[in-house]
Amino acid sequence: MFNFVPNLVMDWNEKQIQILEVAEKLFAENGFDGTSVRQISKEADVNVAMISYYFGSKEKMLEALLDYRLADFKIQIESILSKETKYLEKIDEIVALVVMRVHKNRRTHKIVNFEYSKDSRNISFENYLKQKNENFKVIEAFVKKGQSEGVFSKELNIPLIVPTILGTYFHFYYNKKFYMALHSLPDDVSLDEFVHKTLTKHIQQTIKALLTYAN
Template identity: 85%
Template structure:
């Protein structure tokens, strides 16, 4: 689905409100008021609030696989590729953390059937297969351990990030981070480097 500027504006407003109030706690009328558009326009573009969330997921996940493949096609070493992959993934989840918060909550609900996560899950599977192929190739060439649990690589990256972010009040105090700018810088430098070291250690660990 090709989105125009107005659709993107509406989705970004919806993302903000969904993250703040929850999906169920946000009405189309609230979104229309915040985005300064009428309800009819939202209905015309997306049809329903559920379809709007599905469009938001597609928008946020667009081009992820393309950029991932671009990193892996570079003529650089395996460790350098790992560093670039981790930096890229951390950058994306930090930028799109609101969407991740919404998805994690809505997908875990018992009555999530009203939202179609099929395309989202398909995209996640395609992204995983790219990383899986990269690791398996590294294993064949003797760079990576054959005992590594490939499906847990991305959860390790994301889990570390989200534990830090959802406990940021504690960690900002611990690391003397004074504002959002210093927090962003910490995520893209210190936290990213820590995750890079962790993933490289996991991939090369020999038991």
């Protein structure tokens, strides 16, 4: 059986990515339990044997999907932090990256939030949590360095920075009908533009205020 443990997006071939994206769509629409491998194979236009060859099971396919969506995040963050820019400029880039990725991959987040809350599930989140922890350590080291140089407040709960970004985004998105009416956004195109410009700017301002606020 194909050993599916790649570390970077480039390790997936086009067919594997197609299958994962179809599975993501169906899991988000119908739920994990409500989606069969046969449905995935039909919509992805591949046979069931190919899915079995690549992933082994539906549970392993979900694990692979989480790996796929998180694979290059650490690289992108480290690329931002390696630039010769000021701390607050890097914060703006990090926030924009997080919002862009979560908006693009919101289906995956919906699946994870639902499945991770279940106790009776034969799905391993070990690698997913390991990657999230590694990503957090990169951000934590950056914030602590900023604190040591007097740029960021020392009165910070660093683990709550990313949840603050995500919480603002998901509150907006899960109430999008209300906010689309409130901001006169006629369609999904205008919604996307609002997220990437107005909402992102608001979250950037919030996070920078949080980081630099002195008690």
